[in-house]
Amino acid sequence: MRLLLVEDSARLRSLVSELVKAAGWRIDTVGGIGSAETAIASISYDLILLDLSLPDGDGVSFIRSMRTARNATPIIVLSARNAIDDRIGALDAGADDYLTKPFNSRELLARARAMMRRAPLSAQPVIEAGALRFDPADALVTCANERLALTPRERAALEILMRSVGHVVVTQRLETALSQFAEEMSRNAIELVVSRLRRKLAPFPTGVAIETIRSVGYLLRETT
Structure with missing residues (x-):
């Protein structure tokens, strides 16, 4: 949110x-x-x-x-x-x-x-990718019923990638979505967020992988 x-x-x-x-x-x-x-x-x-x-x-x-x-x-x-x-x-x-x-x-x-x-439930469906589940209503990310401890920006980046699973998300889209108003995110900052996100996902059987598409953006790919 x-x-x-x-x-x-x-x-x-x-x-x-x-x-x-x-x-x-x-x-x-x-x-x-x-x-x-x-x-x-x-x-x-x-x-x-x-x-x-x-x-x-x-x-x-x-x-x-x-x-x-x-x-x-x-x-x-x-x-x-x-x-x-x-x-x-x-x-x-x-x-x-x-x-x-x-x-x-x-x-x-x-x-x-x-x-x-009060918003219609259909406006906030649970998002799934591999074994990951993201519930926008309470900003909760789980894998195998275990909650992932993510920062707001890590969670926001993962939400965007999960909504576009199997498709490339350009870096500029992440920069815009993760920025605070009048406080823009740099490409290096986006790389850092994605790197931390990969590390936090690694211990879980997520069934997905985040791939870097050089000079373009990132792709969340299902591995199972």
Whole structure:
């Protein structure tokens, strides 16, 4: 799952990023509406966490413009505004949930999980390749019923390879998918992620192998 946090407080961006990454999800962070519009134009997000008081505009207007453009990405508002009119205004504009600051970190994660459960099950099928199983709903990778301890970027890379099993995944696709917004991954960094992923898969009877296609990308091949 990939989230976008729109928040002008650098401290809160850092805290929420650490929380989300620890939960096994990817997150991009921006400080204003302009940057948020740029992000959603190029990346498909599973959930948006949105502050209402932003330096370049109002969050409610941003929500309304997204819904007018038929962008149905779930939105959880994170705001210090706690008046009932503020809550009603955001929800009526198209927000899916509203959490007032300061909020409990466990509650934020619980609300995010609940939001994702509302998505149709068919939109998040379990992916299989060889003996590997990846469940996007809870970011869980298993082999022979044993959970693999992967970092968020390793898990993201494996998900992409599993979705394209038997086909070459170009390096640029991995660079885009594994990058944080405004923090691009280099080709060397991608090679390092794939190398660590190979080492972590090696002890398991996965029935797959990750091949490097020189100057092009990577291929997940079933070996059994």
